[in-house]
Amino acid sequence: MIEAIKLWNEPNNLSHWDFEMDPEWREFSAMAALAADAVHRAAPGLPVVLGGLSPIDPSFLRKLESHGLMDRVDMVAVHGFPLDWNHWRLNEWPDKIGEIRAVTEKPIWVTEVGASTFGADEVQTFALRRTQEMLLGEVERVFWYSLLDLPPTWTATTRHKESDGSSYYRHFYLGLIRADGTPKPALDCFDPAMGICQWFHFEDPRLDMAVEWLNRLGVRKVRTGISWADWHRPNAAEWFDRQMAALAPFDVTVTLCFTPPSRGRRPHHTSPPLVPEEFAWFAEEIVNRYARPARTEVNQTRAAK
Amino acid sequence: MIEAVMFWNEPNNRSHWDFDADPEWRLFAQMVAQAARRVKEENPSIRRVLGGISPVDPVFMAHLRNLGALDDMDAVAIHGFPIDWNHWPLDEWPERVREIEEAAERPVWVSEVGVSSFGAEQVQEFGLRRTAELLLGRVERIHWYSLFDLPKSWPATSKNPEAEGSAYYRHFYMGLIREDGTPKRALRLLSELTPELGLCQWFHFEDPRLEAAADWMENFGVRRLRTGLSWADSLRPGALEWFDRQMEAVAPYNTTVTFGYTPESLGVLPYHTSPPRDLSDYAEFCAAMVRRYARPAAVASVREYAGPAVAA
Numbered sequence: 001m002i003e004a005i006k007l008w009n010e011p012n013n014l015s016h017w018d019f020e021m022d023p024e025w026r027e028f029s030a031m032a033a034l035a036a037d038a039v040h041r042a043a044p045g046l047p048v049v050l051g052g053l054s055p056i057d058p059s060f061l062r063k064l065e066s067h068g069l070m071d072r073v074d075m076v077a078v079h080g081f082p083l084d085w086n087h088w089r090l091n092e093w094p095d096k097i098g099e100i101r102a103v104t105e106k107p108i109w110v111t112e113v114g115a116s117t118f119g120a121d122e123v124q125t126f127a128l129r130r131t132q133e134m135l136l137g138e139v140e141r142v143f144w145y146s147l148l149d150l151p152p153t154w155t156a157t158t159r160h161k162e163s164d165g166s167s168y169y170r171h172f173y174l175g176l177i178r179a180d181g182t183p184k185p186a187l188d189c190f191d192p193a194m195g196i197c198q199w200f201h202f203e204d205p206r207l208d209m210a211v212e213w214l215n216r217l218g219v220r221k222v223r224t225g226i227s228w229a230d231w232h233r234p235n236a237a238e239w240f241d242r243q244m245a246a247l248a249p250f251d252v253t254v255t256l257c258f259t260p261p262s263r264g265r266r267p268h269h270t271s272p273p274l275v276p277e278e279f280a281w282f283a284e285e286i287v288n289r290y291a292r293p294a295r296t297e298v299n300q301t302r303a304a305k
Numbered sequence: 306m307i308e309a310v311m312f313w314n315e316p317n318n319r320s321h322w323d324f325d326a327d328p329e330w331r332l333f334a335q336m337v338a339q340a341a342r343r344v345k346e347e348n349p350s351i352r353r354v355l356g357g358i359s360p361v362d363p364v365f366m367a368h369l370r371n372l373g374a375l376d377d378m379d380a381v382a383i384h385g386f387p388i389d390w391n392h393w394p395l396d397e398w399p400e401r402v403r404e405i406e407e408a409a410e411r412p413v414w415v416s417e418v419g420v421s422s423f424g425a426e427q428v429q430e431f432g433l434r435r436t437a438e439l440l441l442g443r444v445e446r447i448h449w450y451s452l453f454d455l456p457k458s459w460p461a462t463s464k465n466p467e468a469e470g471s472a473y474y475r476h477f478y479m480g481l482i483r484e485d486g487t488p489k490r491a492l493r494l495l496s497e498l499t500p501e502l503g504l505c506q507w508f509h510f511e512d513p514r515l516e517a518a519a520d521w522m523e524n525f526g527v528r529r530l531r532t533g534l535s536w537a538d539s540l541r542p543g544a545l546e547w548f549d550r551q552m553e554a555v556a557p558y559n560t561t562v563t564f565g566y567t568p569e570s571l572g573v574l575p576y577h578t579s580p581p582r583d584l585s586d587y588a589e590f591c592a593a594m595v596r597r598y599a600r601p602a603a604v605a606s607v608r609e610y611a612g613p614a615v616a617a
Contacts, residue, residue, distance in 0.1 A: 083428060086471075090424050119387040119388035120387070
């Protein structure tokens with residue numbers, strides 16, 4: 001079942017929101033507020049989570065608050081990869097949570113935390129253990145990023161290869177399972193009190209294999225996404241029906257993100273949309289299709305079988 | 306004492322050699338071959354090592370061998386930072402060494418290997434321990450990079466921030482000792498790994514950390530050190546005075562001294578990665594430094610001074 005809807009992803013990161021086009025995030029705030037209201041109307045009681053901040057920046061939340069967005073969401077979220085990209089240390093996780101706690105009373109979810117096996121598997125094992133020690137019990141939800149390595153032939157589309165330099169390649173090794181399907185050593189230390197964040201590409205052939213691993217690990221909480229841009233592709237509903245049915249046995253946080261190029265002020269998935277209401281309509285459609293109580297019952301019946 | 310001279314540093318890396326100005330490395334090969342001959346004339350007992358290549362690239366090494374760059378070299382060297390920048394895993398170190406041994410037909414030294422404590426000191430500690438397991442006993446020399454963190458106010462001049470993105474900041478945390486002078490976790494391992502494990506430590510011109518470095522090395526049983534004398538700095542006022550101080554401070558160690566950086570005034574192009582206009586200028590600089598700091602007689606007296614630690 002869907003346990004939460006997440007509005008956008010990393011809104012303070014150029015990889016997901018073009019804030020050169022919307023420098024004060026006014027358009028973002030208006031768009032997200034409309035969508036939050038639409039979700040609350042369509043499914044009262046279904047929590048709305050603000051897209052995870054990356055980098056973790058309390059002043060950004062204050063900015064969104066000044067635009068009235070914070071009253072419309074139920075919780076906030078943060079992302080951190082201190083061994084790979086951030087400029088703060090792994091042990092500072094509690095301080096980073098504290099910085100956000102200081103500016104909001106909403107619950108804080110850590111919706112992406114991970115460590116690449118770029119140079120050595122042992123680094124990930126260490127980071128996983130340490131992250132579990134620091135964050136479980138500290139926040140309501142922790143989603144480890146990720147279950148599966150990115151296949152080397154795929155590109156990490158939402159990243160800026162040039163600006164990341166060699167650290168770009170770290171993206172490919174964030175999984176607990178290698179691209180060839182073999183598990184890494186960290187898998188043995190995974191505590192299912194954490195959730196898993198796993199993206200699926202459109203018609204991703206790894207879906208069933210991923211679900212099998214999630215079951216084997218005893219995972220309950222899964223975060224994934226439904227791409228607004230992909231929703232405009234032919235056969236979109238068919239694919240997402242399949243994705244959501246496969247994930248129905250889990251408590252799923254669904255992230256809604258990515259402007260369809262045809263609907264952006266600029267034809268790019270990070271562009272503010274031409275018509276902000278359209279994102280709310282999309283959110284409502286997703287909630288009606290996948291998170292309505294009737295649907296949930298059907299899904300639970302299927303899960304029980 | 307100076308046990309080895311290293312000719313240039315990372316010749317296949319733009320941060321040290323402008324290979325747009327020398328696309329086939331022909332100038333480079335001639336320059337180092339000539340310098341190796343001159344050093345051999347000055348003091349044949351000093352080992353001559355080609356500057357560490359980074360990335361580790363057997364094709365590049367074979368190319369230099371074909372150009373005759375290795376003719377008077379006793380060994381070649383490689384640099385690797387697999388946890389931070391390279392695109393190969395830490396556990397592949399032995400394979401990297403073997404590839405270069407085959408390409409160079411000479412012993413391979415690992416003259417820079419290190420791990421940044423960028424996100425967690427435990428990562429560095431793990432990296433040091435594993436590196437030692439993989440390389441000690443496998444290669445003649447390992448120089449751990451580095452003793453000190455780079456002060457944050459100093460730019461990592463030889464690197465390229467734009468091309469490296471956030472990976473650039475890893476440069477600042479390569480030391481076993483923090484900028485404020487306090488030790489990191491991995492330093493505890495050092496005395497278990499010395500004297501076989503050496504250190505690589507650069508000193509800036511008139512570096513105020515020189516004496517502190519000597520104290521730390523003494524306390525942790527370091528015997529093997531790699532450092533450098535900058536050809537570019539040699540033209541600055543007071544250069545010899547500073548070089549004398551530096552070489553005196555490192556005299557108790559088996560030191561590998563690296564000669565690199567073209568003086569702006571002597572380059573084909575006015576920067577330190579440029580090929581020099583006259584290749585023999587570099588050879589003469591190397592010869593002069595060896596004459597000054599590694600005369601056969603001086604070597605003998607340093608050996609006595611260093612005492613049983615060196616004999617062992």
